[in-house]
Amino acid sequence: MTDSVKYLLDETRIPKHWYNLMADLPSPPPPVLHPGTLQPVGPDDLAPLFPMALIMQEVSTDREIEIPDPVRDVYRQWRPSPLYRARRLEKTLQTPARIYYKYEGVSPAGSHKPNTAVAQAFYNKEAGVQRISTETGAGQWGSSLAFAGALFGLEVQVFMVKVSYNQKPYRRALMETYGARCIASPSMETNFGRALLAKSPDNNGSLGIAISEAVEVAASREDTKYALGSVLNHVLLHQTVVGQEAMAQMEMANDFPDIIVGCTGGGSNFAGIAFPFLGAQLRGGQNVRIIAVEPAACPSLTRGRYAYDFGDTGHMTPLAKMHTLGSAFMPPGFHAGGLRYHGMAPLVSHIKELGLIEARAYHQVSCFEAGVLFARNEGIVPAPEANHAVKGAIDEALRCKESGTSKAILFNLCGHGHFDMQAYTDYFAGKLTDQQYDEKELAMALAGLPSVPETA
Amino acid sequence: MTDSVKYLLDETRIPKHWYNLMADLPSPPPPVLHPGTLQPVGPDDLAPLFPMALIMQEVSTDREIEIPDPVRDVYRQWRPSPLYRARRLEKTLQTPARIYYKYEGVSPAGSHKPNTAVAQAFYNKEAGVQRISTETGAGQWGSSLAFAGALFGLEVQVFMVKVSYNQKPYRRALMETYGARCIASPSMETNFGRALLAKSPDNNGSLGIAISEAVEVAASREDTKYALGSVLNHVLLHQTVVGQEAMAQMEMANDFPDIIVGCTGGGSNFAGIAFPFLGAQLRGGQNVRIIAVEPAACPSLTRGRYAYDFGDTGHMTPLAKMHTLGSAFMPPGFHAGGLRYHGMAPLVSHIKELGLIEARAYHQVSCFEAGVLFARNEGIVPAPEANHAVKGAIDEALRCKESGTSKAILFNLCGHGHFDMQAYTDYFAGKLTDQQYDEKELAMALAGLPSVPETA
Numbered sequence: 001m002t003d004s005v006k007y008l009l010d011e012t013r014i015p016k017h018w019y020n021l022m023a024d025l026p027s028p029p030p031p032v033l034h035p036g037t038l039q040p041v042g043p044d045d046l047a048p049l050f051p052m053a054l055i056m057q058e059v060s061t062d063r064e065i066e067i068p069d070p071v072r073d074v075y076r077q078w079r080p081s082p083l084y085r086a087r088r089l090e091k092t093l094q095t096p097a098r099i100y101y102k103y104e105g106v107s108p109a110g111s112h113k114p115n116t117a118v119a120q121a122f123y124n125k126e127a128g129v130q131r132i133s134t135e136t137g138a139g140q141w142g143s144s145l146a147f148a149g150a151l152f153g154l155e156v157q158v159f160m161v162k163v164s165y166n167q168k169p170y171r172r173a174l175m176e177t178y179g180a181r182c183i184a185s186p187s188m189e190t191n192f193g194r195a196l197l198a199k200s201p202d203n204n205g206s207l208g209i210a211i212s213e214a215v216e217v218a219a220s221r222e223d224t225k226y227a228l229g230s231v232l233n234h235v236l237l238h239q240t241v242v243g244q245e246a247m248a249q250m251e252m253a254n255d256f257p258d259i260i261v262g263c264t265g266g267g268s269n270f271a272g273i274a275f276p277f278l279g280a281q282l283r284g285g286q287n288v289r290i291i292a293v294e295p296a297a298c299p300s301l302t303r304g305r306y307a308y309d310f311g312d313t314g315h316m317t318p319l320a321k322m323h324t325l326g327s328a329f330m331p332p333g334f335h336a337g338g339l340r341y342h343g344m345a346p347l348v349s350h351i352k353e354l355g356l357i358e359a360r361a362y363h364q365v366s367c368f369e370a371g372v373l374f375a376r377n378e379g380i381v382p383a384p385e386a387n388h389a390v391k392g393a394i395d396e397a398l399r400c401k402e403s404g405t406s407k408a409i410l411f412n413l414c415g416h417g418h419f420d421m422q423a424y425t426d427y428f429a430g431k432l433t434d435q436q437y438d439e440k441e442l443a444m445a446l447a448g449l450p451s452v453p454e455t456a
Numbered sequence: 457m458t459d460s461v462k463y464l465l466d467e468t469r470i471p472k473h474w475y476n477l478m479a480d481l482p483s484p485p486p487p488v489l490h491p492g493t494l495q496p497v498g499p500d501d502l503a504p505l506f507p508m509a510l511i512m513q514e515v516s517t518d519r520e521i522e523i524p525d526p527v528r529d530v531y532r533q534w535r536p537s538p539l540y541r542a543r544r545l546e547k548t549l550q551t552p553a554r555i556y557y558k559y560e561g562v563s564p565a566g567s568h569k570p571n572t573a574v575a576q577a578f579y580n581k582e583a584g585v586q587r588i589s590t591e592t593g594a595g596q597w598g599s600s601l602a603f604a605g606a607l608f609g610l611e612v613q614v615f616m617v618k619v620s621y622n623q624k625p626y627r628r629a630l631m632e633t634y635g636a637r638c639i640a641s642p643s644m645e646t647n648f649g650r651a652l653l654a655k656s657p658d659n660n661g662s663l664g665i666a667i668s669e670a671v672e673v674a675a676s677r678e679d680t681k682y683a684l685g686s687v688l689n690h691v692l693l694h695q696t697v698v699g700q701e702a703m704a705q706m707e708m709a710n711d712f713p714d715i716i717v718g719c720t721g722g723g724s725n726f727a728g729i730a731f732p733f734l735g736a737q738l739r740g741g742q743n744v745r746i747i748a749v750e751p752a753a754c755p756s757l758t759r760g761r762y763a764y765d766f767g768d769t770g771h772m773t774p775l776a777k778m779h780t781l782g783s784a785f786m787p788p789g790f791h792a793g794g795l796r797y798h799g800m801a802p803l804v805s806h807i808k809e810l811g812l813i814e815a816r817a818y819h820q821v822s823c824f825e826a827g828v829l830f831a832r833n834e835g836i837v838p839a840p841e842a843n844h845a846v847k848g849a850i851d852e853a854l855r856c857k858e859s860g861t862s863k864a865i866l867f868n869l870c871g872h873g874h875f876d877m878q879a880y881t882d883y884f885a886g887k888l889t890d891q892q893y894d895e896k897e898l899a900m901a902l903a904g905l906p907s908v909p910e911t912a
Contacts (some may be wrong), residue, residue: 006532011462076462077540077835084533088607106562110833110874150832151544170877177831177880375633376606379564381534418566418874421626424633 005087007249011081014072019240021275021347022233023063024282029350030321033308036102041318048219049226051127055119057234063279065237067119074118074151077350078106079241081091082248084271088254090397097400099393100254100271100410102246111172111415112269113144113229116238120227120361121148130223131155135210138164138337139171140383141229146180156180157224159187159213164337171419175204185210192216192314204314207341208327212314219316230266231311231320231345238270242412247276250410257288257410259396263388264292264301264359265338267345269414278356290357292348293392295367297435298343300324301352301359308452309343319450322349325437326445332435334364335423336384342445360392363434365424366392368427383415384423461543463705465536466715470528471659475696477731478689479519480738485806489764494908497774501533504675505682507583513690519735521693523575530574534562535697539705544833546853555713555849556728556866558702561836565630567871568725569600569685572694576683577604587611589673591641591666594620594793596626596839596871597685600704602636613680615641615669616663618786620793627875641666648770663797664783665719668770675772683684686722687767687776687801695728698868703732706866713744713866717851719844720748720757720815721794723801725870728894734812746813746886748804749848751823753891754787756780756800757808759898765799765906771825775906780903781893790820791838791879816848819890823847824883827873839871839877864899 017431022028031040043055050058057065067075086099104112124132136142142158149156158180165172165184172182185205186193190213196203203209211228219227228235250256260277262270268320274290281287294301304323311317313327323344325331331340343350350359364384371387373394374380382390400407417424426432474593478484487496499511501853506514513521523531542555560568580588588610592598598614605612614636621628631638641661642649646669650695651661667684674682684691706712716728716733732748737743750757752760760779767773769783779800780788787796800808807813820840827843830836849867856863873880882888 006467008464009468010464010466074835108837147835152834169881170874173877173881174837174874176884177828177877178835179832182538299534372633376635379530379603379607381564381633418626418630419877421629421633421875425625425629428629428632 005085007083007252009092009245009248011076011080012312013245013248014075014079014240015067015244017064017066019244019276019279020063020237020239021061021067021279022061022343024279026354029346033319033452035310035319036452037313045318050223051123051129051216053126054234057237058232060189066231068122071119071122075241077108080245081106083246085253086378089374092377093394093397093425095397095401096395096406096456098403098406098408099397100250100253100257100408101413102242102410103380103413105243105413109140109144109147110264110418111140111144111383112239112242112272113141114147115241115267115272116143116235117148117231119197119238121145121152121154124225125152125154129154130155132227133157133159133214133217133224134227134229135159135214136209137161137207137340139168139175139419140338142180142182143171143174143178144229145227146175146178149180150178153307157217158182159185159210161185161207185213187213190216203405206313206330208313211312212316215316228270231343233347235268236271236275236345236347237266240275242272243274243276246273246410255408256286258407259289259291259409261293261389261392261396261409261411263339263385263414264294264348265335265341265345265385267348269412271345272349273412274357278351291392292357292359293388294359294361295334295336295339295388296361296363297334297437298325298340299361300342302361304451305351305446306349307449309449310345319452320346322346323352324449325442326448328448329442329445332437334435335420336364338385339388362388362391365434368424368432370394380413380419383417384415384420386414389413457817461541463539463708465701465704467532467536467877469698469701469704470531470535471523473520473522474688474693475700475732475735476516476519476521476693476736478517480735482810483712485802489775490890490910491771491906503775504870505671507579507585507681509579510690510873513693514688524578527575527578527801531697533564536701537562539702541709542833542834545830548833549850549853549857551853551857552860552862553853554704554862554864555560556709556713556864558698558866559869560698560834561869561872562723565596565600565603566874567596567600568698568728569597569694570603571697571728572691572724573600573604574684575694577601577608577610580681581608581610585610585679587613588683589613589615589670589680589762590683590685591615591670592661592837593597593617593663593796595624595631595875596794598636598638599627599630599634600685601632601683602634605636606634607898612636613673614638615643615666617641617663617666641669643669645669646672662769662786664769667768668772671768671772686724687799691724692727692731692801694804695724696731698728699732702729702866711864712742714863715745715747715865717747717749717845717848717852717865717867719752719795719841719870720800720804721797721841723804724870727801727804729868730813734807745866747848748813748815749844750815750817751790751792751844752817752819753790753797754781754796755817756798758817760800761905762805762809765905767799775908776802778802779808780905782904784841784904785898785901788893790891792820792844794841795844813849818847819842821888821890824880824888826850836869837873838869839873842870844867
């Protein structure tokens, strides 16, 4: 018997299609609306922003969507990613639970984000696009799209939230190493950015502002399209390679997860691991408890309202029905930058409403505590975002210990923390605190939600 | 046909033994000498510093040394590491050469160093050691031993060169995440450190000084042994898993390297990829050109003297015959911290003297240029050390283009650069310059070599 076990598929086992949960849902999610007409948006409304192939994926109800060969070829560099049994951690916790984790940090950018970045770059290239504009918070998404752009010969322009741009020069350096141009947002390159800076030159930016700038650039230039790293249906779709591989790997382990845990910001890594299992369940397969873990400082699923809202601060996007804290909500500063978003993927929100998943929120100090315990046992230092999933999995394992039940827990370790060591430094120095948002500000942001009649 | 190809072995193919080049050498390397008596050191002389199992490996002439199961179990987390064909890079270079690289950045610490760290931690644990002291420059080795110590329940104490301690807080944070104690060297914890600080409180440290401090701690405490991350025979031995796997993977590719390239600081990653191929050649197998690439700012193999020298600044180590710039040599600051060492592994020096390998030196700017080209084509951002190997491989590929010959080039991509993005930032900002040492200082350092009679 060995201490740690890795389940590795050979590259012929890279999924040949993405799995589309839409095909198996008991009811479809509410439509995305045009903010002016409050009518459902059609493909043409989105054409200025996305290539048609991605728009068709956004609205598709086909169960399987074929992964193009050039995308699979790039996937082969790091896919199938390993699935591990955390035997050393189990031993340390003295739990009868069987803990498994899927590790997405093996990608060149160090997270799950390239799964969709490569696909999006491919479809844009196919459509003759020259340039992609996008936004990034902590930099995981921006560096992943920069990587994908380099491989497909696309220019990539990344609006990076100014506070991160200044505080995280290494993620920026990574984007530049891949050849992308990185711009501090708000910037002087867009009308929205200029207007904000005219009002307050010291504006430190937010993800919502950076989205507005990236969308504006794409909407106003023929040669440029926009790319988003989470939230949208097609982004979640591309991440389902994670869960499909995990299903095959759990089979190799002769096991099946009783519980699946993922962290949620926009929802894409969570969807990636959970949707293929959920789909199988909806088609009559084995039941699995699915738990979304979010930061208590930005708790859209546990404290947000399920309502129509904009995806950005500048209100340039369509309206999507989702769990939202309001597009004016400014989450306090905490280290899991990838989870600092006011909304939640409409598909994840929908299945939460359908009661198909659970959600819980943790503060960051306990998540780092879990992450350090994990690193000392399993050797991998998780990203701050992933620490939320680690914490969720450990809590479930400790519950198994209390009740004396041996459950299989699977979580998505969506990225490594090599670019986030300042957060660990702060944690060890005792400088990390649990940030809390202001309840009044949340109430105000929710009060500012757009008014959409129930019948829309 | 696909753009990139990965050759992956399943975990049953993790080597079952380390390969010992000593068994196949036409002549043995000169013995290591006691600095007082100038007589060859015996196992007992080394016993205060190392567990006996490692000492026996240091002097062994057995061709194969079995890898203990608990070490292989830990290896399984990331081994066998992938071997890639760099098809996109080949295309960009328009070379008829076939470029392959073995990627060691998949380990939890991000480099090849855990291959020996895990083995050393295991043997120390077996011998009842409680604590390991070591030194680290840029932090690759320190974080690898910290990782290994965490898994085997050993305390790890790392003397980190002070300038790196202050400039590279993230490698330090990684060591602390694994539970190690990291101390800026020179420190007040050793006689040697205190003496240096009394003379010059602002001393920024060097690898040679940090080695002296770590050795002093180990030599003066019953419960503590010392560990070195390169140079020694047993360290190079542990790295041969790299080359053994690469041999099997080149076979999967139906190819065989005409040229092997590795970067050299102390020599361990180079030995890891090269020794198994060299051994096969010495036993009558196929010929392969082997090229060691070192930094022009610290060129022990190309500009050093082949002479007996100390491994450290404080002259606490035995004397080894090696290519050395003199233990008093202070290399200028450049970004490949892992290559900033005055000496070279005695085994690597010996085969250089035997004419079995070539050596060349590059300045850093051209190495970063090669690294960025590599990243934009292959997606992986190399560590500054590894950029030297990338540059060497690209130069050989361009030579193939000039001559119109299609050779197979294999290099060791010994680690990723995620902790070294400041270097890339400097490169893009045009702040990176080619550092050169002072010829007079080198002459003085060489003049200060210990005097050892030829007959010793």
